[in-house]
Amino acid sequence: MNSITKLTGRVIFKGDPGYEVARKNWDPHTDRFPKVFVFAQRTKDVANAIRWARINNVPIRPRSGRHSLEPNLSQVNGGIVIDVSEMKQIKLNKKSRTVEVGTGNRVGRIVDTLARQGFIAPFGDSPTVGIGGITLGGGIGPLQRTTGLISDNLIELEMVDAKGRVIRANKNRNSDLLWASRGGGGGNFGVYTKYKFKVLRAPAKATVFSITWPWEQFEKVVKKWQKWAPNASTKLGSELSVGPKKGGNVSMLGLYLGSKTEALRQLEPILSVGTPTKKDIRLLPYIEATKFLLAPDPVLTQKFSNQFSSGFGRRPFPNKAFKIMREFLEKAEEGTPAGFYFLNWGGAIKRIAPKATAFYWRKAQFYIEWNSSWVKPSHAAKNIALTRNTRKKLNPFIVGSYINVPDQGIKCSGPVYYGKNYPRLRRVKAKYDPNNVFNNPQSIPPA
Numbered sequence: 001m002n003s004i005t006k007l008t009g010r011v012i013f014k015g016d017p018g019y020e021v022a023r024k025n026w027d028p029h030t031d032r033f034p035k036v037f038v039f040a041q042r043t044k045d046v047a048n049a050i051r052w053a054r055i056n057n058v059p060i061r062p063r064s065g066r067h068s069l070e071p072n073l074s075q076v077n078g079g080i081v082i083d084v085s086e087m088k089q090i091k092l093n094k095k096s097r098t099v100e101v102g103t104g105n106r107v108g109r110i111v112d113t114l115a116r117q118g119f120i121a122p123f124g125d126s127p128t129v130g131i132g133g134i135t136l137g138g139g140i141g142p143l144q145r146t147t148g149l150i151s152d153n154l155i156e157l158e159m160v161d162a163k164g165r166v167i168r169a170n171k172n173r174n175s176d177l178l179w180a181s182r183g184g185g186g187g188n189f190g191v192y193t194k195y196k197f198k199v200l201r202a203p204a205k206a207t208v209f210s211i212t213w214p215w216e217q218f219e220k221v222v223k224k225w226q227k228w229a230p231n232a233s234t235k236l237g238s239e240l241s242v243g244p245k246k247g248g249n250v251s252m253l254g255l256y257l258g259s260k261t262e263a264l265r266q267l268e269p270i271l272s273v274g275t276p277t278k279k280d281i282r283l284l285p286y287i288e289a290t291k292f293l294l295a296p297d298p299v300l301t302q303k304f305s306n307q308f309s310s311g312f313g314r315r316p317f318p319n320k321a322f323k324i325m326r327e328f329l330e331k332a333e334e335g336t337p338a339g340f341y342f343l344n345w346g347g348a349i350k351r352i353a354p355k356a357t358a359f360y361w362r363k364a365q366f367y368i369e370w371n372s373s374w375v376k377p378s379h380a381a382k383n384i385a386l387t388r389n390t391r392k393k394l395n396p397f398i399v400g401s402y403i404n405v406p407d408q409g410i411k412c413s414g415p416v417y418y419g420k421n422y423p424r425l426r427r428v429k430a431k432y433d434p435n436n437v438f439n440n441p442q443s444i445p446p447a
Helices: 019-023 043-055 107-116 131-136 175-181 215-231 260-271 286-293 319-331 377-397 414-432
Strands: 010-013 036-039 060-063 080-083 090-093 098-102 154-160 166-169 191-198 205-214 236-242 249-256 278-285 305-313 339-344 366-374
Touching (some): 019 036, 043 060, 043 080, 060 191, 090 107, 098 107, 107 286, 154 175, 166 175, 175 414, 205 215, 205 260, 215 236, 215 249, 215 260, 215 319, 236 260, 249 286, 260 278, 278 286, 305 377, 319 339, 319 377
Parallel strands (some): 036 080
Antiparallel strands (some): 090 098, 154 191, 205 249, 236 339, 339 366
């Protein structure tokens, strides 16, 4: 068998030209030194790479958009990285309102392609995130209260299993794998090659908004936001960010799928808080609105390393939680992208039962994440500790965590990421990957 299983696709071994570029991820501190990168061009290249890895007893890491936020998830020292980023087909079927995409597409490319043809593709906060990873972990973003999570729109998939077999899953065939792929996280069951989503018609125009407040007003603004945003129209998606005390501010970015007049009526409660220093509210053609929300986010020139953590808020924060936020923001490094980020929940997310898909945390009011950032490697330990200690302190005020914003400081992480869906996910894992070939520091072990 050795002689016949060869690596196919664009193959780059350690020491080959292009290895350093292949190794770069969005977050510098996730860099590792794999033995080989296979940039798959088609499903067969993925199958060959898995077979080769099994024969040569080499750990496997799938990679799509290079936005992995923790080490050893999309690369591993001495391993094989099966990079699907060159599998980029997009086939829109307007009649059935579905789109089939290669799992290597970046979100921005899908959003653009569909918007030009009058359809909505859901997105998060970055255009360069790969559709592969974002889908499997759930897929949150400002459109979710209208469209549901990205994974809620997944209706069919193609995946290569640990034996190199191509498996298709939909509601009639391997439906347990489809269930698990809607929020069960990447790197658990196999290497995914294609997704099919249902899509919604896009409005001709949408109202976008960007509001800024002084940092000192963050408590006032966040307090109001946590009561207002989850109860606003489900056509309104709002991202609220609070930067470090040194040099940071409070900013809200989002969209309303409707007129500017209606948007202003919806926004009134939050606009009347504090003294906004900037208000930019405009009605734009839908494609321009998506560009307004998806600011350019280069993958390879990022200079900041980050430690993230995440969770879900069931009710507005008490004063104790604000004290913890303040302590974190006072310690975060100046001039970095560190801080807190909130996204309003509800609407279409809540209409799906927690056990209907692998994504469990549907009953929350809002999503929360925070990250500490640094440039000098010698500052890593201090910043990682800052984020993880903040998690311990915030624990009484949040539930769960989002697998796409992982934190390897979480012990026994399965139930934290997947809630009561964890036991079923372990059974699905046992069926499709009984020998735990696809594993990483927080992957799902077979039952």
